[in-house]
Amino acid sequence: MKYIVNIFVLWLLYVPVVLFAQSTSNQESLLLNGKWDFRIDPENIGEERGWHTSGFQATGWDAMEVPGNWDLYNQYATYSGKGWYRRSIEIPASWQGKTIRLAFEAVYHDAKVWLDGTLLGQSHSGFFPFEFDITKLIKSGQRSTLVVCADNTFRRGAIWNWGGIRRPVSLIAANPVHIEQIHILPVADLKSATASVTVKLRIKNNTDQPQSVKCDIVLKDKSGHILKASKNLPPSLTIPAQSSQEYSVQTSIPKSDTHLWHFDDPYLYTAQATLYMANTLSGKQPNKLTNTLPLLHMVSDRFGIRKVEIDGLSVKLNGEPVRLMGYNWVPDDRTTGNTLPAWRYRQDIDLMKKSGANMARLSHLPLPKEVLDYLDEKGMLVFSEIPLWGRDQLVDPDNPLPKQWLKTLVNQQFNHPSIIGWCVGNEIGFIGANPKVLEYVESAIGYVKKQLDSSRLVVYVSNSADIQQRDPVQFSDMILLNKYGDLGNNADKAHQKHPGKPLFYSEYGYNLTGETPDQGVINGTKMLNDMRGRDYLMGGALWTFNDYRSHWQAHQSWNTAPSGNRSWGVVNVYRQPKQAYEIFRRQYAPIRSLTASGTGKSVTISIEPRTVLDLPAYTLKNYTLVWQATDSQDRYLDGGFTTLPTIAPGSKAFQQSITWKASSTQIAKTTYTLLSPTGYAVYDTTVYLQKPTPPVIKQMITGEGGVRILFDKVASAQQYFLRYGKTYFSSVSDTTTHHFIDISKLEAGQSYQFQLVAINAAGESIPSATAKTTPESQLLPPIVWHAEAANNAFFIGYSYANYDYLYQIRYGTDPANEDTWKSLKVTTKGMCRIPNLQNGQTYYFRMKRTDQAYVESGWSEMHSIVLPGNTDPQAVEAKAVLRSGSKAVIAIHPVPQAAGYQVRYEQDGKTQSVIIQGSSLDYLPIDGLKSAKNYSFQVSTLGKESSGIVQKASTQIGDLLTR
DSSP: OOOOOOOOOOOSTTOOBOOOOSEEESEEEEEOOEEEEEEEETTSOTTTTTTTSTTOOOTTOEEEEESOOGGGSGGGTTOOSEEEEEEEEEOOGGGTTSEEEEEESOOBSEEEEEETTEEEEEEOOSSSOEEEEOGGGOOTTOEEEEEEEEEOOOOBTTBOOOOBOOSOEEEEEEOSEEEEEEEEEEEEETTTTEEEEEEEEEEEEOSSSOEEEEEEEEEEOTTSOEEEEEEEEEEEEEEOTTEEEEEEEEEEEOGGGOOBOBTTBOOOEEEEEEEEEOSSTTSOOOOTTTOOOOEEEEEEEEEOBOOEEEETTEEEETTEEOBEEEEOOOOOBTTTBTOOOHHHHHHHHHHHHHTTOOEEOOOSSOOOHHHHHHHHHHTOEEEEEOSOBSSOTTOOTTOSHHHHHHHHHHHHHTTOTTEEEEEEEESOOOTTTOTTHHHHHHHHHHHIIIIIOSSSEEEEEESSTTTOSSOGGGGSSSEEEEEOSOHHHHHHHHHHHSTTSOEEEEEEOOSOOOSSTTOOOOOHHHHHHHHTTOTTEEEEEESOSBOEEOOOOOSGGGOOOTTSEEOOSSBOTTOOBOHHHHHHHHHHSSEEEEEEEOSTTEEEEEEEEOOTTSSSBOOBOSOEEEEEEEOTTOOEEEEEEEEOOOBOTTOOOEEEEEEOOSOTTTOOEEEEEEEOTTSOEEEEEEEEOSOOOOOOEEEEEEETTEEEEEEOOOTTOSEEEEEEESSSOOEEOOOBSSSEEEEOOOOTTOOEEEEEEEEETTEEOOOOOOEEEOOBSSBOOOOEEEEEEETTEEEEEEOOOTTEEEEEEEEESOTTOGGGOEEEEEOOSSEEEEOSOOTTOEEEEEEEEEETTOOBBOOOOOEEEEOOOSSOOOOOEEEEEEEETTEEEEEEEOOTTOOEEEEEEEETTEEEEEEEEOSSOSEEEEOOOOTTOOOOOEEEEEEOOSSSOEEOOOOOOOOOOOO
């Protein structure tokens, strides 16, 4: 990321660090999410006028969603300053005698918190959790007033300063003696194929007298079977009053139960710790019937066994050299801000994995635990980083704040196998900008290795290692380099100045790519070829995966657009893939090519592996080759799949012969897909055997001396173009992948005729029926790029011109009676929110725009959107069910905002159920079937939630024919 910042931040004043365990028992929590009273404070008068006091009446205040960002509301879209939140809370009477904590996952950026007018403390980091012990300030069964003042004035580089309580808030009740933290350290022994596991607990005693405790440690495999159980430990452990104490247990996992975690095989174990009272100081006695000790607390977390090491110029995962590619990810979007609901981060990670991403310095910002959990599940190697950037006063070995950040980061994220290294700062290496940077990086890396975590790599991200001979990269385990352009030469320079270490491009890229799907054409082949063939250069991460909201202005080619969307990504802010997405999906694929040759019913599929020094390059194990044939309406006709043998870089091409059962006259196209073991379609080749079906012109809107032709896409088309003219079809438009084509510079008052043509690799379709119109001079309306439902609202993403002044939206529930519709006017370019709607309803809307000369456009075409309600989530549409022996592959259309899918089927008189977590999945793999049995499958969508996943019964797909 190209910027320099100068900051000094006080962090978490008065606030203890939060160290959450994954799951708990004998601990209860109460989410405080939902609508809070809200008011902005641009004049900074709130505290002076007592907005924090319990007796203050918040009359006339707005209602704001928590978790949420106020920037998502039209009236606060660009507001920077203080925002006040208020709500009442009530502690359940059953919590009497418990230790009660008020926990915030994140508030951006600076926060003060009051309870009944008493200041609990402050936080000054928008990315770390914080909490308060409120046991002595609150009484069970009584209502209290909770007030939060959030201030988003601070900006971090090019990233938008999303304001508000951006992550969930909860009340947590635990026994006064409980487990504060569980750290799990697995160590793989590759020679013996075994592993050792150390479980370290930190136990808290909030009572005023010492407490003796015992604990059980249990290790479970992926299926939940117990592998190891250490009971009634230790012989004697006493926790002093009002203090914490650590306790460790080490055990081993035999060869038969050791399964290594890998980005293509992300196998996860679970460690569970149960804490018991071993004395009677609390007044609790052992159960006389069972002779069991009183249960105090139980926590568990998942872990993976894997070995990451540097061997000369190679990075090895579980003993195998790997050369990996990935993306940088700005974890926000224009409709959910940086709240990161489950469906958003799952969709993004799925799209990255589908595009071949397996390693990255993924984000500049600390990520929530549930995001890291998903990275663990799906398999990605990441470096986790503290937010220290550029020219910064914090780059000082004597400043305690960066080490506080590092300690918090490591303690919170220690158990995640996806994290292979810790990063102590980004682009801080120029000695002229940060005179103490050498001392800082050396001390920070040493602090992590010696005191926090000696099991992982520790690095800093450099943009100076190719320029400076004395660069802090000398202290880093490997070189992480940020460069834009001349990638091969810059890597060579860094390697020559600092030999002996592998290099990973933590950021690389060129210029902004444009916001629309037709844009974003990047020469990814040239970028990757600039880096390939170097034994020391083992991979890189493109800046960026997604477009993101930003204020940043640099120079002409790097300035953020008036929409506020910074278009570096291969997908836009609505996650619509640009052309660049497929370009990089090809370049990041684990194979060089997948081709199909042959005529008639017999086809030979050939897979060419990567070379040894290619990027990426790693061994393929348990990959699947899928083939399908469809008709002109994209309906499934025939298909199958096979598990591929192990394919190593540099090995010979693999070939597979198949024979189609379907009639060759019916087949419009065939598709050949490489499916990763984690279920991602990482490469596909489509062969078109028939031209597309004729498209239909749906609507014509005239304006600006031209016309906009709107149409519905046809199943077998890749692109579209227009033939047009006054008397003859003498002109041809550019091709597009959009649902419309704009034609400009037509003669006013003259009648024109148009024909729309769809094209694919087999040729051009028959033209559409001829449509005629006469151009007008009024403005064309905005193009609606995206519409997305929200709670009692929906968002619209639309095109804009720099000279636009105003946008008007008309909307209602009756498409036949637009006179009953409401109207909303906004001035924000590119995005707005339609509020105060009713969930469960279908809304229809149109848009128009007014330019700076107050000239209005006509209305756009009508659009519709269904708001969420108490109804089921959108049903899954299955394209095909393929069978091979004991396995099945169900091809689906991914459901927008899905967080996962459930597959049910009958076997041996019982209903079997398989949960597959994910959003943008094209295939759902099923194993363990009986080869001779014909099955019917039912597929359901898992509904979205802001934190975690809740299964909701959707319309199911049943009685699908297996092939």
